[in-house]
Amino acid sequence: MDHSNIVSMFEMMDTSNKGTISFVQYREALKTLGLLTADEVLKDDGHAVTLDKFRREVCTHPASPQAPARRL
Template sequence: MDHSNIVAMFEMMDTSSKGTISFVQYKEALKTLGLLNKDEVLIDDGHIITLDKFRAEVCIRPASPQASARKF
């Protein structure tokens, strides 16, 4: 995914401009991007999600086959 798209999505979720998003927002973003399998369970480790962490996670997760199909 393009860096500017990752930043744009993060900024849309960070409505208070604190530089962080909640775990729930993070999880929903991964679903929206097709990077979270519906059967996959993420566990909230209690740490805040920063842009750097969000970017790293988005870049390492493979897109689901359904996400690829939605592109067409």
């Protein structure tokens, strides 16, 4: 995914301009992008997701549900 598209998607979810999105928003973005299947479970670490983390996860999101990038 193009860098500008990742930033745009993040900014649409970060409506309060805090520089972070919630885990729920992150999970829904992955579903929207087709990077998360219905049977996959992500672990919520309790921290908000920053743009850098979002970009890193989306850009390196592997196809395997067992891959470490899928676990926050």
